[in-house]
Amino acid sequence: MSARFLLKKLVQLVPVLFxxxxxxxxxxxxxxxxxxxAIHGPTATQESRTRLRHELDLDxxxxxxxxxxxxxxxxxxxxxxxxxxxxxxxxxxxxxPVSLELLLLSxxxxxxxxxxxxxxxxxxxxxxxxRVSTGSAFGLLAIPNFMLGVLLIYLFAVRLHLFPATGYTxxxxxxxxxxxxxxxxxxTLGAAELAVYLRLLRTDLIATLQEDFITMAKAKGLPxxxxxxxxxxxxxxxxxxxxAGLNLGRLIGGAFVVEYLFALPGIGALTVESIFxxxxxxxxxxxxxxxVAYVLANFCVDLFYGFLDPRxxxxxx
Amino acid sequence: xxRRSIVRVTAxxxxxxxxTAACASNKGSSQGQSQGQSGNxxxxxxGPPQAGGRLIMATEAEIDGFDPTxxxxxxTGLTYAETVxxxxxxxxxxxxxxxxxxxxxxxxxDYTVWTVKVRSGVRFHxxxxxxxxxxxxxxxxxxxxxxxxPAIASISDVEKVDDLTVNVKMKEPxxxxxxxxxxxxGYVASPRTLSDSNGSRxxxxxxxxxxxxxxPGNHFIAVKNxxxxxxxxxxxxxVEYRPIVExxxxxxxxxxxxxxxxxxxxxxxxxxxxxxxxxxFIDDAKSPGEHEESFxxxxxxxxxxxxxxxxxxxxxxxxxxxxVNTVYAGILPxxxxxxxxxxxxxxxxxxxxxxxxxxxxxxxxxEKDKGRITFELGTTNSAKNLQTTQFVQDMWKQAGIxxxxxxxxxxxxxxxxxxxxxDAYLWRQFGAPDPDADLIWxxxxxxxxxxxxxxxxxxxxxxxxxxxxxxxxxxxxxxxRMAAYQAVAKRxxxxxxxxxxxxxxxxxxxxxxxxxxxxxxLPDGADGIDGLLSGRFLMSHVWAGR
Numbered sequence: 001m002s003a004r005f006l007l008k009k010l011v012q013l014v015p016v017l018f019x020x021x022x023x024x025x026x027x028x029x030x031x032x033x034x035x036x037x038a039i040h041g042p043t044a045t046q047e048s049r050t051r052l053r054h055e056l057d058l059d060x061x062x063x064x065x066x067x068x069x070x071x072x073x074x075x076x077x078x079x080x081x082x083x084x085x086x087x088x089x090x091x092x093x094x095x096x097p098v099s100l101e102l103l104l105l106s107x108x109x110x111x112x113x114x115x116x117x118x119x120x121x122x123x124x125x126x127x128x129x130x131r132v133s134t135g136s137a138f139g140l141l142a143i144p145n146f147m148l149g150v151l152l153i154y155l156f157a158v159r160l161h162l163f164p165a166t167g168y169t170x171x172x173x174x175x176x177x178x179x180x181x182x183x184x185x186x187x188t189l190g191a192a193e194l195a196v197y198l199r200l201l202r203t204d205l206i207a208t209l210q211e212d213f214i215t216m217a218k219a220k221g222l223p224x225x226x227x228x229x230x231x232x233x234x235x236x237x238x239x240x241x242x243x244a245g246l247n248l249g250r251l252i253g254g255a256f257v258v259e260y261l262f263a264l265p266g267i268g269a270l271t272v273e274s275i276f277x278x279x280x281x282x283x284x285x286x287x288x289x290x291x292v293a294y295v296l297a298n299f300c301v302d303l304f305y306g307f308l309d310p311r312x313x314x315x316x317x
Numbered sequence: 318x319x320r321r322s323i324v325r326v327t328a329x330x331x332x333x334x335x336x337t338a339a340c341a342s343n344k345g346s347s348q349g350q351s352q353g354q355s356g357n358x359x360x361x362x363x364g365p366p367q368a369g370g371r372l373i374m375a376t377e378a379e380i381d382g383f384d385p386t387x388x389x390x391x392x393t394g395l396t397y398a399e400t401v402x403x404x405x406x407x408x409x410x411x412x413x414x415x416x417x418x419x420x421x422x423x424x425x426x427d428y429t430v431w432t433v434k435v436r437s438g439v440r441f442h443x444x445x446x447x448x449x450x451x452x453x454x455x456x457x458x459x460x461x462x463x464x465x466x467p468a469i470a471s472i473s474d475v476e477k478v479d480d481l482t483v484n485v486k487m488k489e490p491x492x493x494x495x496x497x498x499x500x501x502x503g504y505v506a507s508p509r510t511l512s513d514s515n516g517s518r519x520x521x522x523x524x525x526x527x528x529x530x531x532x533p534g535n536h537f538i539a540v541k542n543x544x545x546x547x548x549x550x551x552x553x554x555x556v557e558y559r560p561i562v563e564x565x566x567x568x569x570x571x572x573x574x575x576x577x578x579x580x581x582x583x584x585x586x587x588x589x590x591x592x593x594x595x596x597x598f599i600d601d602a603k604s605p606g607e608h609e610e611s612f613x614x615x616x617x618x619x620x621x622x623x624x625x626x627x628x629x630x631x632x633x634x635x636x637x638x639x640x641v642n643t644v645y646a647g648i649l650p651x652x653x654x655x656x657x658x659x660x661x662x663x664x665x666x667x668x669x670x671x672x673x674x675x676x677x678x679x680x681x682x683x684e685k686d687k688g689r690i691t692f693e694l695g696t697t698n699s700a701k702n703l704q705t706t707q708f709v710q711d712m713w714k715q716a717g718i719x720x721x722x723x724x725x726x727x728x729x730x731x732x733x734x735x736x737x738x739x740d741a742y743l744w745r746q747f748g749a750p751d752p753d754a755d756l757i758w759x760x761x762x763x764x765x766x767x768x769x770x771x772x773x774x775x776x777x778x779x780x781x782x783x784x785x786x787x788x789x790x791x792x793x794x795x796x797x798r799m800a801a802y803q804a805v806a807k808r809x810x811x812x813x814x815x816x817x818x819x820x821x822x823x824x825x826x827x828x829x830x831x832x833x834x835x836x837x838x839l840p841d842g843a844d845g846i847d848g849l850l851s852g853r854f855l856m857s858h859v860w861a862g863r
Contacts, residue, residue, distance in 0.1 A: 037728040044467075
């Protein structure tokens with residue numbers, strides 16, 4: 001991988017992040033509501049409200065507040081929560097592992113099921129397995145995740161007592177419990193992704209399997225599994241990788257719902273709590289984090305293209 | 318996904334918090350049950366309390382922080398705070414205020430000075446002694462607090478008398494002052510907690526449990542205080558509180574055994590668990606403690622709602638029972654005033670019952686004089702509140718009153734009410750155990766013109782209400798006080814600044830092994846309040862069977 005390629009991609013990151021943070025700052029401040037009501041309640045006097053607004057810098061013009069915030073955030077200081085006084089970076093540090101683990105597990109789960117199923121389905125298109133898996137995929141796509149979550153809780157937690165209904169155990173505390181507490185949320189979040197990946201990979205594989213070089217490989221007498229895994233799978237994963245990267249945004253959106261439903265202390269839950277409390281500083285921090293994660297994930301996808309297809313690395317376009 | 322209003326903006330003005338937000342929300346249900354029916358099943362033949370064990374309780378929200386002078390304690394906040402702190406006073410079964418952390422709370426002859434003496438030999442978790450300086454630091458903190466000071470504005474000075482005693486001096490005779498010490502204002506935090514900028518996240522109190530860990534959004538853990546001043550308490554070795562905002566997830570967590578107990582105001586959860594023989598169930602539908610009421614609050618300062626005929630028409634046009642049965646699964650008692658039927662302050666107020674013809678008559682009278690009635694009907698963006706509002710909007714329409722519905726975000730909602738930027742809002746409030754704490758919401762003194770901050774949100778200036786509130790604050794005669802508050806309710810019934818809907822019911826549901834939620838004794842030997850006090854109970858007296 002050329003250093004030039006990497007550098008170019010990295011430089012592109014800067015304006016994107018800048019735009020994202022500026023826009024989100026603006027949007028948040030357009031929200032109706034007043035943090036002083038959330039903090040001091042209705043009984044506070046006008047004077048104490050004014051004082052609080054001053055303490056929180058809310059009386060300064062928007063660009064000045066953005067500049068201050070940007071200056072601090074570059075040095076890693078994302079400010080303190082208006083409500084709980086907790087430094088935002090500390091809150092993010094507490095919450096990030098939960099969300100990361102959830103996203104990672106749900107993606108792994110989706111891919112681990114989707115890839116073998118897609119291969120099997122592509123091998124014999126329109127046969128029983130293909131039809132069943134395609135049908136189930138549509139079913140999974142059609143169920144909204146909050147609904148699936150409630151169903152899973154009812155079945156596996158309330159009825160069968162196999163998994164906890166809500167809550168999160170830290171990995172450092174008890175690794176087995178940690179995994180147990182994330183199974184249902186990860187399945188809830190991963191189900192729709194699974195369906196998308198399965199459909200996508202199956203279609204691409206079927207197309208690839210009709211290419212000349214596959215016919216060639218077959219003519220040379222290579223075993224089917226070798227053709228599938230060595231020759232067909234890699235060129236067929238282009239759309240899958242693209243979608244997996246883009247999907248991160250969708251997943252994070254889904255994580256907001258799933259974290260709320262399963263009472264997981266992740267970034268999504270933090271964002272929702274903070275929005276309701278008009279805790280702008282914390283919301284700003286979470287939005288920035290999510291934006292950076294999204295941009296970086298797609299950056300990694302770009303790099304991964306290079307690995308999948310060397311032509312990308314050398315393209316000058 | 319259902320969502321209750323996460324930020325229940327609360328004003329902590331008295332012994333309990335008063336949720337000014339409108340009703341908690343969840344999906345509707347159409348079955349009805351008999352009114353005020355309670356299905357308490359707990360502690361039948363539980364045997365003597367056993368020490369040890371650990372319990373996990375799920376709460377509907379989370380405390381903002383543990384500094385009583387800076388953070389808002391709603392019911393959840395009080396539930397969290399009660400582990401590490403002790404209140405100076407607590408309500409007994411006799412509905413009287415008993416000293417708790419205080420040894421005694423005595424007034425002078427005309428109730429202008431209250432002498433609060435704390436117990437000797439009590440230590441904070443860090444080893445510092447509990448003394449008069451600590452009590453003074455807390456009360457002075459509240460007097461400076463933008464959050465809590467309006468409730469205790471009548472205090473003129475807090476003076477240290479000796480090492481264990483303070484005199485709280487008042488600007489006016491204040492009979493019900495001790496009731497304020499049963500809640501947020503009565504908790505005694507270590508002066509270090511108050512002065513430390515991180516104190517709200519590392520609380521030090523004298524309470525039955527010591528603070529161990531708080532991961533916001535996940536859990537709060539407190540461990541047994543081995544040197545607790547009430548010998549033999551607490552029974553549990555450790556308690557964990559988890560905020561589970563989603564009502565259905567909270568209920569499922571109990572059924573799945575993930576948690577040991579929960580509290581809720583969600584009607585569907587309550588209906589569900591009342592029938593469930595596998596859990597212990599306690600609700601406060603019949604508890605003598607004061608409950609929050611749900612109602613439509615009217616801005617009486619602007620037309621057409623400045624006309625009493627319109628307000629009365631709204632009351633006549635509202636079929637409260639139908640609202641409660643349809644939207645709240647029939648479990649809320651419908652209300653006819655600021656005090657519910659189990660309250661000692663309750664009296665027949667003559668509040669208008671449902672009568673569509675009377676409503677139409679009043680509307681016709683008004684329209685002849687002043688023209689068509691239209692105004693804006695507001696609620697928060699929660700599903701349950703919207704359901705209630707739409708339902709009532711339709712009832713009013715049948716009487717010829719046209720309203721436009723507007724959903725407003727929670728903190729704007731409260732700000733709008735404060736400055737009078739509303740016509741009629743669905744609201745939930747007035748749950749203080751002593752109605753004196755509601756004075757600031759009802760008094761003419763706190764009613765400001767539109768555009769200015771007015772804690773009397775309805776801007777209802779009523780000399781008769783003022784006189785009754787003053788009597789309630791100044792009089793030491795319990796019968797006279799009751800008469801005074803009944804007079805307030807009567808005036809509200811005639812003048813209708815509020816269109817009443819229903820009374821909030823709290824329930825605590827637990828695994829059968831959990832005992833002691835309502836059976837407990839106060840330090841002076843008296844029985845604790847019978848049932849829950851707006852969802853509150855003392856975790857120090859709860860124990861786990863094997």
